[in-house]
Amino acid sequence: MSLADGxxxxxxxxxxxxxxxxxxxxxxxxxxxxxxVSPTFLYALLLLAAPLLTVITISFWTQNYLEFDRTLxxxxxxxxxxxxxxxxxxxxxxxxxxxxxxxxxxxxxxxxYYVSFHVPQRKKPMWMFLITIPFWTSYLxxxxxxxxxxxxxxxxxxxxxxxxxxDEPLTFILYNANAVVLTLAHAWAPFAILPIFVAxxxxxxxxxxxxxDLGDGPARRFWRVTLPLAMPGVIAAxxxxxxxxxxxxxxxxxxGGTDGLMIANMIQxxxxxxxxxxxxxxxxxxxxxxxxxIALAFVGLNRxxxxxxxx
Amino acid sequence: xxxxxGGTWLRAYAIGFLAFLYGPVVLLPVFAFNxxxxxxxxxxxxxxxxxxxxxxNPVLHQSVRNSLYVGFTAATLSTxxxxxxxxxxxxxxxxxxxxxxxxxxxxxxLPEIIIAVALLVVLIQLGLExxxxxxxxxxxxxxxxxxxxxxxxxxxNLDRSLEEASLDLGETRWGTFRRVTLPLVTPGVISxxxxxxxxSLDEFIIxxxxxxxxxxxxxxxxxxxxxxxxxxSVVALGCVLLLLSLTLLFAAEYFRRRxxxxxxxxxxxxxxxx
Amino acid sequence: MTETATGGAGARPIIEVDRVEKHxxxxxxxxxxxxxxRSGEFFSLLGPSGCGxxxxxxxxxxxxxxxxxxxxxxxxxMAGVPANHRPTNMVxxxxxxxxxxxxxxNVSYGLxxxxxxxxEMQRRVDEALSMVDLAGYGERASHALSGGQRQxxxxxxxxxxxxxxxxxxxxxxxxxxxxxEQMQVELRHLQRxxxxxxxxxxxxxxxxLTMSDRIAVMFEGRIAQLASPQExxxxxxxxxxxxxxxxxxxxxxxxxxxxxxxxxxEVAALGRVEVPRAQAPGGARAGQVSVGIRPEMLTxxxxxxxxxxxxxxxxxxxxxxxxxxxxYDVLLPGAxxxxxxxxxxxxxxxxxxxGMKARVGWSPESIVVLE
Numbered sequence: 001m002s003l004a005d006g007x008x009x010x011x012x013x014x015x016x017x018x019x020x021x022x023x024x025x026x027x028x029x030x031x032x033x034x035x036x037v038s039p040t041f042l043y044a045l046l047l048l049a050a051p052l053l054t055v056i057t058i059s060f061w062t063q064n065y066l067e068f069d070r071t072l073x074x075x076x077x078x079x080x081x082x083x084x085x086x087x088x089x090x091x092x093x094x095x096x097x098x099x100x101x102x103x104x105x106x107x108x109x110x111x112x113y114y115v116s117f118h119v120p121q122r123k124k125p126m127w128m129f130l131i132t133i134p135f136w137t138s139y140l141x142x143x144x145x146x147x148x149x150x151x152x153x154x155x156x157x158x159x160x161x162x163x164x165x166x167d168e169p170l171t172f173i174l175y176n177a178n179a180v181v182l183t184l185a186h187a188w189a190p191f192a193i194l195p196i197f198v199a200x201x202x203x204x205x206x207x208x209x210x211x212x213d214l215g216d217g218p219a220r221r222f223w224r225v226t227l228p229l230a231m232p233g234v235i236a237a238x239x240x241x242x243x244x245x246x247x248x249x250x251x252x253x254x255x256g257g258t259d260g261l262m263i264a265n266m267i268q269x270x271x272x273x274x275x276x277x278x279x280x281x282x283x284x285x286x287x288x289x290x291x292x293x294i295a296l297a298f299v300g301l302n303r304x305x306x307x308x309x310x311x
Numbered sequence: 312x313x314x315x316x317g318g319t320w321l322r323a324y325a326i327g328f329l330a331f332l333y334g335p336v337v338l339l340p341v342f343a344f345n346x347x348x349x350x351x352x353x354x355x356x357x358x359x360x361x362x363x364x365x366x367x368n369p370v371l372h373q374s375v376r377n378s379l380y381v382g383f384t385a386a387t388l389s390t391x392x393x394x395x396x397x398x399x400x401x402x403x404x405x406x407x408x409x410x411x412x413x414x415x416x417x418x419x420x421l422p423e424i425i426i427a428v429a430l431l432v433v434l435i436q437l438g439l440e441x442x443x444x445x446x447x448x449x450x451x452x453x454x455x456x457x458x459x460x461x462x463x464x465x466x467x468n469l470d471r472s473l474e475e476a477s478l479d480l481g482e483t484r485w486g487t488f489r490r491v492t493l494p495l496v497t498p499g500v501i502s503x504x505x506x507x508x509x510x511s512l513d514e515f516i517i518x519x520x521x522x523x524x525x526x527x528x529x530x531x532x533x534x535x536x537x538x539x540x541x542x543x544s545v546v547a548l549g550c551v552l553l554l555l556s557l558t559l560l561f562a563a564e565y566f567r568r569r570x571x572x573x574x575x576x577x578x579x580x581x582x583x584x585x
Numbered sequence: 586m587t588e589t590a591t592g593g594a595g596a597r598p599i600i601e602v603d604r605v606e607k608h609x610x611x612x613x614x615x616x617x618x619x620x621x622x623r624s625g626e627f628f629s630l631l632g633p634s635g636c637g638x639x640x641x642x643x644x645x646x647x648x649x650x651x652x653x654x655x656x657x658x659x660x661x662x663m664a665g666v667p668a669n670h671r672p673t674n675m676v677x678x679x680x681x682x683x684x685x686x687x688x689x690x691n692v693s694y695g696l697x698x699x700x701x702x703x704x705e706m707q708r709r710v711d712e713a714l715s716m717v718d719l720a721g722y723g724e725r726a727s728h729a730l731s732g733g734q735r736q737x738x739x740x741x742x743x744x745x746x747x748x749x750x751x752x753x754x755x756x757x758x759x760x761x762x763x764x765x766e767q768m769q770v771e772l773r774h775l776q777r778x779x780x781x782x783x784x785x786x787x788x789x790x791x792x793x794l795t796m797s798d799r800i801a802v803m804f805e806g807r808i809a810q811l812a813s814p815q816e817x818x819x820x821x822x823x824x825x826x827x828x829x830x831x832x833x834x835x836x837x838x839x840x841x842x843x844x845x846x847x848x849x850x851e852v853a854a855l856g857r858v859e860v861p862r863a864q865a866p867g868g869a870r871a872g873q874v875s876v877g878i879r880p881e882m883l884t885x886x887x888x889x890x891x892x893x894x895x896x897x898x899x900x901x902x903x904x905x906x907x908x909x910x911x912x913y914d915v916l917l918p919g920a921x922x923x924x925x926x927x928x929x930x931x932x933x934x935x936x937x938x939x940g941m942k943a944r945v946g947w948s949p950e951s952i953v954v955l956e
Contacts, residue, residue, distance in 0.1 A: 020488060033403025037411055040455065041395035044415045047452050051429030058432055111328045116319035127325075129564055134332045136506075137556045138513040140529050141549040145335040148342075148350045148546075155338060158351035189332060240420065247422020249516055254536070264424040271428055271520075284428055291422075395609045475648055476681035478668040479693030480746060490694075 059281035068278070076282035086264050086266065086283060090290070093246050093262040096177055100184040101242040105234060107185070108192040112233075113195075116200035128197060135190040140250060147254050151176040163206040175257025183251045188244075192237040199233025200226075235302050239295055263287050336553065342543065343550040350542055361547035371548070374531035378512055381443055381527055385450035392451065392566065393458025393503055400459070401466035416456045426452060434521070441523035449517035454507035459579035461506060465499025498566040514522055525553035530551075531552035596902050599624040599750060600645060605654035607640050607806075616639045616806035617654070622750075622784060627776050629785045629793040632803035633829070638786045641803075645784065646752050647671045674743035675752040678759070680735045682727045688714070688738055689723030695746045713745035716775070733764050735819060740775070750782045757792060769795050787832050790830050794818065802826050818879075822867035824955050834883070834924040838876040840954070843869050848954060852876050854917035854924075855897060858949045865954035875955040880927040882951035885913065886944040887935060893946020899924070901941045911936055915943055924940050 059076055062069040080086050115127045134142070149155045150173045157169035173179060203226065211221040249264040256262070263283060270280030346356035365371060399405070400412050408466055418426060430449050434441065469492065477487040515529040532548065535541040598621035607615040615637045622628045630638035643649045645656060647668030656663045659672060674695075683691050701709070714720050717737035730738065736756060743751055756772075757765045773796045776783045787793050793800045794814040801811045810822045821827035824835065842849035845916045848869060849859050855876070862869075871887055884893060902923050903914040914923040926945065928934070937943055 029403055030539035033399045033405035033408070036403065037396050037399035037405070037408075040392040040415055040459075041411050042394055043451070043455070044417070047430065047448055048417065048426070049414070051426075051433040054433050054436060055425075055429045107328070111325045114318075114325040118318045119320055125568070130329060131332070133557070133560055136335060136509055136560050137336065137550050138529065138549065140513070140515045140532060141339075142335060142554065144532075144545070144549070145338055148542070149335060149338070153349055155342075155351060158353070162352050182525075186331070186335070189328075190441050243420045244422050247424045249424050264422065267424060267428060268520075271431065277432065280428065281432065284425055285423075288425060293483055379863040470679055470681060470682040472679050473683060475646075475668070476675070476677055476683075476742075477694070478648075479646060479673070479675045480700050480742065481669045482695070483669055486698070491683060 040148050055281045056285055058278050059285050061278045063276045063278050076279045077286065079279060080282045080286050086263075089261065089263045089266050091289065092177065092260075093264075093287070094290070094294075096180055096184070096252075096260075096262060097242050097245040099181050100188065100245050101238050103181065103185045104188050104192040104241050105196075105237050108189055108237065109196055109230075109234070110209070112193045112200055114197035116197055128194070131193050133185075139187060142256050143183055146179070147174065149254065150179055150182075160227055164251045167227050174255060175260065177256065177260045179255040179257075180252050180260040180262070184245050184248060187251070188241045192241050195236035195240060196230060196233040199230045199236075204227045229303060235299060238298065243291055243295060246287060339546060339550045339553055343547040345543070346507055348540060348543060350546065361544045362551075364544040365551070368544075371503055371528075371531060374526050374528045377443055377525050378528040381446050381450060381518075382508045382511040384447050385454055385511040386504045387505045388447070388451045389454035389458045390462075390500060390503045392455050393462045393507075394500065396455070397459050397462035397466050401463050401469075402471070406446045410457075415459065419456045423453065423514075423516040424520075427517045430517070433518045443522070443525055443527075445521040445523070446518045446527060449521050450511040450514060453514065453517065454510050458503040458507050458508060461503045462496070462499050465496045465502075469495055498569040501565045502567040505559050505566070509559045509563070513552075513556070597624060598622060599659055600784075601655075601855075602641070602645075602656040603655045603657070605641070605644065605651045605656060605722050607637070607644065607649065608652045615644075618803075619809055620801060620808060620811060621653075622782060623799075625780055625782055626798040627773065627783045627785070627796055629787060629797040629800045630803060631787055631793040631800050631829075634788055636803040637806040638788075638803050642675075642752050642754055642784060642786045645750070646673055646675050646723070651798070671731055672749040673752055674746045674748040674750075675754065676736070676739045676743050676756045678755045680739040680759075680893070682730070682735050682738055682742075684727055684870070687723070687727060688719065688725045688730070691727060691738055692723075692742045692745055694742060705895060709745055713741040716744060716779075717741045718771075732760055733768065736760065736768065744779060744781070748781060750784060753785045755786055755788070757787075757789075765792070772796060787935060794830070804829075820864070820866040820953055821877070821955070824877070827953070827955060832925055833877045834880065835955075836876045836878070836920055836924075837911060838874050838954070840869055840874045842869050843871045850874070850954065852952075854899075854920035855895065855921050855947065855952075858895075858952070860949050860952065860954065864952065866956055868954065869954050876956055877953045878924075878947065878951060880912065880925045882947060883924060883926040884901065884946040885915075885926060885928055886946050887938065890942075893949040896944055896946050899943050899945050901937045901939055901943050903939060904937055906930075906936060913937060913943070915945060917945065 058068070060072045060074070062071065062073060062075065096231070111131070115131075117123055119127050146155075152155070152169050152171065152174065154169075154174070156173065160166045161169070207225055207229070208221060211225045216224060246262075247264045248262065249268060252260050252262040252265055264287075267280045267283050267287075270276045270283060274280075341354070342350050343361055344357055344359065345354050346358035346360075347354075396412065396415055400408065426449065430452075432443070434445055439445065473491055473495070476488050477491045478484070482490060513529065514527075515533065518527045518530050519533065526534065532545055535545050600622040602618055602622075605615055605618045606613060606713050618637070618641060630641060632638050640649060644651055645663075646660070647663065647666060647670075650664070663671065681817045683694065686694065689710050692713055693706055696706050696709060710723065711720065714722060717740050719734065719737050719741065722738075727735075727738070736759075739756070741901070745850055753772075757768055760768060769792055772783075776796075785793070785796065794817075797814055799811060799813055800817055801808045802817065803809065804825055810817060810826050812820070817826070821830060821833075827835075829832040836855060838850050838852040840848060840850055844853050846862055848862060848865060849857075851857055886893060886896065897917055899915040899917040901913055902916050905912045909930060911928050913926045913928065915926055916923045924945075930936070
């Protein structure tokens, strides 16, 4: 591991120093950086880029029992985009993720705001630690707990009946899209708070005093200064929740019933029971493209909005 | 005055939010000790038999051993890869830096199912047997971005002139790494190991797709969820896992803060995570 | 650059910098610097940020290699010699105190490699600490030190290595004004005491003037002037140097005769004057020139009886009271801008106010002719 820049190198007028046989770019600042980052980069290339490229390739093949027919074809994509079943699953995934994203960000913002603006400096780390702990505990278990809570004979129903608030178990709370939204929102809330909190912390407090000094009340100040400056955090939070939840597998499988199944479940089925990897690949690639397009549109729209406010 | 009142409302909301976050988790110990085969109110009595069932379950024990093996290996590998990338990103400028680091961090925002499917396809194409090592390969991929995030902040907090001062005082590069760099980033390294281990231990999807005949613990738990009779012992297991996760997290947080103190910076909590 | 300074006469150079250039892509941080630093002197590199002074210091230390040119320390060419094999030690701008080590461990950091006996090491550390007035602080944790103490630890840590040259990179910039002034004096005494060559990088001209034997003023990657503090202050070679060091009044002038030993000038507001060639240290050719005169070289004549070698009548346009001094802006007839005049507020001396007439005295030997 090299520590300071400028390895014992040489310059144009001096005789070559020992080790001068290495090519020039390796000795420089940028060369050392590249050498250092290369193991990690190589790993990502081999285990991320190559697999993704393989998936893309396979999505243009056809499954022929246990073999692949390697003739390139768009048939998988045609099927993925026209078959009503896949379309429903895709749209439902987007709708559920969109709802989860909006709910999470809206519910998380006040918490981030409270910790950033109302909690004393030395207590902030503790608050943020408390908020993030649940995120690091087993995801599978947290989803499972919601199933147990929301079930027909579950914790919620038995509890409410025990209190005499209901006479028979509520059935609309489990095995549908609502249960999926609730579970996902609960699971991702900590991760939405973090980027918003970081963005709020970065706001120079004298800007707020300046706004007040120039005649803004608390509400106007929030709309005209705090929120625009916190927008990068809000966007990051939205993307950090939206992108992974579209592809979530566990939650719809455990609490979604048949009405709450999402695209990831179908992808898994194609790679598993249905034994149609090319179609599964096409579904996966399509989902990724749609998510990427939405994410980019979102970022672009926000950039224009923020710019518009500046004028 | 109104700001004060607003603060009170916000505080109530924030505490309510925390209650919502922790609510489900609180049920784990409650029902782990409840003497009833179905998980519902009212509570019927105290028992430790569910824990006893865990104790007498060799399949579970094997899956725990598998998980520990995967976790240790994945944590070590991803921390080593994380050190390389974090050091490069915090200390050097090189062409394509943003793109390269961005690409390495990509698994953070990629749905895990995509990673799992992609790896599965390649492994099958290459004709490789699925095993714990294929799970490790996948886990290293998703743990490395977290390791980089933690370690980059550790390396960033390290004042470059400290290393120069060491060289200036006659120490070699290796000696400088050993006497200055390493002691100052060690808490960050430990924190990265703990977090990577925790992630790997809890990870389900990739393990589900890439595991062969040897299930990891989450895969084992998944297989048990179908049987209603097994649920109370799953809750007991969850309880144990929760305790383990909490211990690891508190340890990681302790070392992360120590890292910040050592390198002389007062970063906000979770600063390393972002 | 012509070298006009005295100080440390006859001493051989400890550092020879020969036509050194440093390029960062198309940018030249150093555009050809040649200079010699004498053994045992207090040498300062002075200039605005970005002038290349820190780059030069870091190349002497071994953290950067020159793109062209050579650096020789104590007769040994330094090309390819890394920092840990050079007879130099550095006090960093941030002090770079190792946060995981206590004071004694910081000071002995470099000694550890020298395989000294435990007793000898302890002795050297104690000696270094008492040299910087920190005797008994060895067990102190480094994060429990004040800014001034950190600076002393950094000094002790470097001096304990007994370097041939001590490099100081803006060592006082992080201290408050009072402490800075105190440390200026102490550093100067310390350098006299240990007799090691000090090279100081600073952007603070006052700091350079009070501490140095010689100062190299740098602009845009070149040394503009290398001279003793007095020489630099009294005989700057260019307007750029003159305005960077202290306050200088500039007056338009025409050089009518630049042939002989004496220069004949027609100066705005001051009139016709003849000065020796030595008063144009940067050289002078016939035509339009500038004449510089320091605020303290202009005197306001308060009483009718007071006389000066030359006199001129002006009008006070502004007066700033500084307690011990008063700074007047006086508009002299024929000058475009008002001239700044500093007057000591001695007992019984009046303070003039705006609009008052003032008789201003000056002497031809106090002016400097600039291109």
